[in-house]
Every structure is written in structure tokens, then in C-alpha cells.
Amino acid sequence: MSGAPLVELSGVGVRIGSSQILRDVDLEIEAGEVVGLFGANGAGKTTALRLIATLIRPAQGSGTVLGADLSSAERYDVRRRIGMIGHVPGIFPELTLAENLRYAARVAGVSTDRVAGALAAVGLAGAADRPAGAASHGMQRRTEFARELMIDRSLLLLDEPHSALDRDAVDLVEGLIERKAAEGGAVIVVSHDRDRVGAIAHRTVDLVGGTLT
Amino acid sequence: MITGFWHQVRAVVDRDLLRERRQGDMLWITIPFGAIALLLIPLAIGTDAVLLREIGPGMYWVIVMLFGVLVAVSRASRETLPQQDASALLGLDPAAGFVGRTVSSAIFLLIFEAVVGIVAIGLYDISIIGIGWLALTLLLVAAGLALLGTLTAAIVNSSSAGTALVPLLVAPLSVPLLLGATQTYDGLQGGYGILSWVLLMVAVVLVVAIIGVLTARPLQET
Numbered sequence: 001m002s003g004a005p006l007v008e009l010s011g012v013g014v015r016i017g018s019s020q021i022l023r024d025v026d027l028e029i030e031a032g033e034v035v036g037l038f039g040a041n042g043a044g045k046t047t048a049l050r051l052i053a054t055l056i057r058p059a060q061g062s063g064t065v066l067g068a069d070l071s072s073a074e075r076y077d078v079r080r081r082i083g084m085i086g087h088v089p090g091i092f093p094e095l096t097l098a099e100n101l102r103y104a105a106r107v108a109g110v111s112t113d114r115v116a117g118a119l120a121a122v123g124l125a126g127a128a129d130r131p132a133g134a135a136s137h138g139m140q141r142r143t144e145f146a147r148e149l150m151i152d153r154s155l156l157l158l159d160e161p162h163s164a165l166d167r168d169a170v171d172l173v174e175g176l177i178e179r180k181a182a183e184g185g186a187v188i189v190v191s192h193d194r195d196r197v198g199a200i201a202h203r204t205v206d207l208v209g210g211t212l213t
Numbered sequence: 214m215i216t217g218f219w220h221q222v223r224a225v226v227d228r229d230l231l232r233e234r235r236q237g238d239m240l241w242i243t244i245p246f247g248a249i250a251l252l253l254i255p256l257a258i259g260t261d262a263v264l265l266r267e268i269g270p271g272m273y274w275v276i277v278m279l280f281g282v283l284v285a286v287s288r289a290s291r292e293t294l295p296q297q298d299a300s301a302l303l304g305l306d307p308a309a310g311f312v313g314r315t316v317s318s319a320i321f322l323l324i325f326e327a328v329v330g331i332v333a334i335g336l337y338d339i340s341i342i343g344i345g346w347l348a349l350t351l352l353l354v355a356a357g358l359a360l361l362g363t364l365t366a367a368i369v370n371s372s373s374a375g376t377a378l379v380p381l382l383v384a385p386l387s388v389p390l391l392l393g394a395t396q397t398y399d400g401l402q403g404g405y406g407i408l409s410w411v412l413l414m415v416a417v418v419l420v421v422a423i424i425g426v427l428t429a430r431p432l433q434e435t
């Protein structure tokens with residue numbers, strides 16, 4: 001773990017509408033780290049992930065992610081290196097699982113030849129032509145993990161990655177987390193399961209009332 | 214492999230066309246409903262052939278505008294926040310997303326215009342003069358409505374306003390297109406100048422396209 005931090009937040013606050021969701025958040029994440037993020041419902045975990053994903057701007061404080069200032073247009077340049085899997089899948093239900101990945105590959109600028117391999121890697125080779133809307137929640141999540149395998153990400157943000165997954169898929173997710181850290185990336189895992197995430201994380205932080213403790 | 218702007222536009226267009234084909238809202242609901250709306254007018258005012266021929270073109274454009282607004286509303290609620298986040302994190306240029314969504318909407322509207330146009334010709338005995346200019350008018354109206362719909366959908370999605378705001382924004386903004394389309398048709402029929410009306414529609418398309426592309430990034434931000 002050396003070099004500039006991949007994530008550096010200093011006194012960051014986030015407002016959504018009239019609500020202050022995050023306040024005075026300080027966080028540094030180095031390359032190769034796996035960080036567990038815990039918090040009660042409504043503590044601001046998802047907002048924290050979207051902030052680090054550069055999808056929302058801080059209202060107070062400053063921060064950089066992958067070297068890009070969160071308040072400037074630089075953040076658009078690093079988005080493609082950030083993978084995020086939320087608890088609601090961001091895939092299109094009318095498209096098949098393979099079509100969802102082909103769309104992702106085309107937009108991200110990676111070869112669509114990787115689609116079949118990525119689906120096979122998450123155990124969905126036989127379900128490639130199934131409409132995503134007709135696939136189970138677990139299969140939809142596997143498809144999102146396949147997308148992250150296909151695209152070279154430096155930072156992975158996972159919201160409850162173990163939910164709706166069977167034992168094989170959990171092993172796959174944990175393998176992906178370990179591999180990403182070993183490759184010099186970083187992973188943030190949001191979870192309620194302290195035991196499971198504690199076992200794979202290098203350190204854990206708690207979000208209480210919008211502030212990290 | 215670095216993705217170009219137009220490569221991303223094409224990916225978004227293909228995605229939207231595929232989604233629409235699978236969902237079938239346009240094919241099985243919007244187009245038949247538009248045709249039925251045109252059918253209801255003769256039932257309401259009677260079978261006066263001369264009157265129908267006179268009001269037919271105007272009715273056609275009004276139906277196109279109203280259903281253009283309907284398409285805009287459906288586009289506004291088409292992508293969930295997780296879907297938008299996923300696309301953003303694939304590196305989708307917001308301007309490419311705007312152009313892609315506009316092109317796919319314009320294709321839907323052109324199909325709508327063509328099918329409902331055939332129904333209108335059959336029901337109202339509308340005469341066709343200057344087919345090239347009419348084709349250009351159909352294209353400009355489809356592009357203009359698609360641009361207005363995509364832009365207002367982006368505005369609504371970036372604010373806390375509900376999709377109910379979309380028709381309130383699109384309907385008044387589409388008035389220059391309605392005027393341009395009806396006056397171009399009348400001009401072709403009456404043999405008087407249509408260039409100013411065509412230029413009005415071109416201006417609307419260009420202005421909204423420029424605003425849409427330039428505001429795509431700021432509107433994506435929360």
C-alpha cells in the first residue's frame with residue numbers, strides 16, 4: 001500500500017434537497033485496501049457510495065477519487081474506472097443478460113468478445129439469452145459482477161454484495177474482492193454483516209448519523 | 214479501445230430500440246391509440262367529406278403533437294436511478310446519452326407519424342403535394358419533439374419535480390413546430406412560400422439540440 005490514496009475525503013458534507021445526509025466525513029483509502037462500511041438503515045451508506053463514485057458532488061469540504069477532484073469536471077474522466085453494484089440492479093429488464101453486458105461493453109469501449117467469458121465466469125453461460133426481467137435477483141446481481149469482471153476498474157463499490165447470492169456466488173464475489181485488492185485497486189463493501197465483511201476487509205468504518213466513526 | 218462519442222450514441226440508440234421492441238408500448242399502445250383518436254373525430258363531427266378534408270391535416274398534426282408529448286412523458290420515466298448510475302460509470306458521455314435517447318425517440322416518432330399518416334390519408338382523403346417537403350417536415354417535427362422530450366425529461370429527472378411536469382413543458386414549447394408543420398402543408402396546397410416555416414422548424418431543432426448537448430452534463434449532476 002503506497003502512493004497517493006485512491007480515495008481522499010476531507011470534511012465532506014452532502015445535502016440532498018434540504019436534508020444533510022453526510023457531514024464532516026474524513027476518509028482515506030489506499031491502493032490494495034478493502035474497507036468495510038457499516039451503518040444503520042438511513043445512515044447515509046448509499047449516499048457515501050454515490051459520492052465516492054463521483055455521481056454526486058459534495059456540498060461542503062473537498063475530496064479526490066482516483067486523483068480527480070470531486071467538485072470539478074475531472075471526475076467524468078475517472079468514472080469508467082469505478083465500478084458500483086448497488087442493492088437495486090442497474091440493468092435493463094427488457095434486454096437479455098448478454099445484451100445488457102454487450103451494451104456495457106460498447107459504452108465502456110471494451111470488446112464485446114468478453115461478454116461470453118464474463119457470463120461463464122459468474123456461472124451464467126446457460127442463461128445468456130434470458131431477459132433480465134425474468135431472471136432472479138441473484139442472477140441479476142451476478143450479471144452486474146460479470147460487468148465488473150469485463151471492465152478494468154480501479155475502485156469497486158459494493159452495496160450489500162452478499163445479499164440474494166448463493167454460496168457459489170458469494171465465493172465468486174469474495175474472489176473478485178481479493179483479486180481487485182491484489183491488483184492494486186481498492187474495494188469498499190457496505191454491509192450489515194459484520195462477521196462476513198470483517199473477515200475480508202483490511203479495516204472497517206462505521207457511518208453514524210451521516211458521520212464516519 | 215477508446216470509445217468515441219458516436220460509438221456511444223449508437224450503443225444507446227440500439228439499447229433503446231431493443232427495449233422498445235421488447236416492451237411494445239409504442240407498437241401496441243401508442244400507435245393504435247393515435248389511429249383511434251383520428252377515427253373518433255369523424256364520428257364526432259359527422260361524415261361531411263369536404264369538412265373532413267379541410268380539417269384533416271390540422272387534426273393529424275395535433276395528434277402527432279399530443280402523442281409526441283406522450284412519448285416524451287414515457288421517456289422521462291424510462292431509466293431508473295441505478296440504471297442511470299450504471300451508464301454513467303461505464304463512462305457514458307452525458308451528451309452522447311442525450312443524443313442517443315433523442316435519436317431513438319425520433320425514430321419512434323417517425324414510425325408513429327408514418328403509420329398514423331396513412332390512417333389520416335385514408336380517413337380524411339388528404340391530398341399529398343410536395344412529398345419531399347412533407348417528408349422534411351415529418352423529419353423536423355419528429356426531431357424537434359424528440360429533442361424537446363429528451364431535454365425536458367432530463368430537466369425533470371435532475372430536479373425533484375415529477376414527470377407530470379413534462380407535458381406542461383413540452384406542449385407549449387412544441388407550438389412553433391405545430392405552426393411550422395401546418396403552415397408548410399397549407400403553403401404546399403395553396404402554392405405560396407413555405408421557406409420561412411421550414412426555417413422556423415429547423416431553428417427550433419438546432420436551438421434545442423444545442424441547449425440539450427450543452428446542458429447534458431449539468432443536468433446529470435445532483
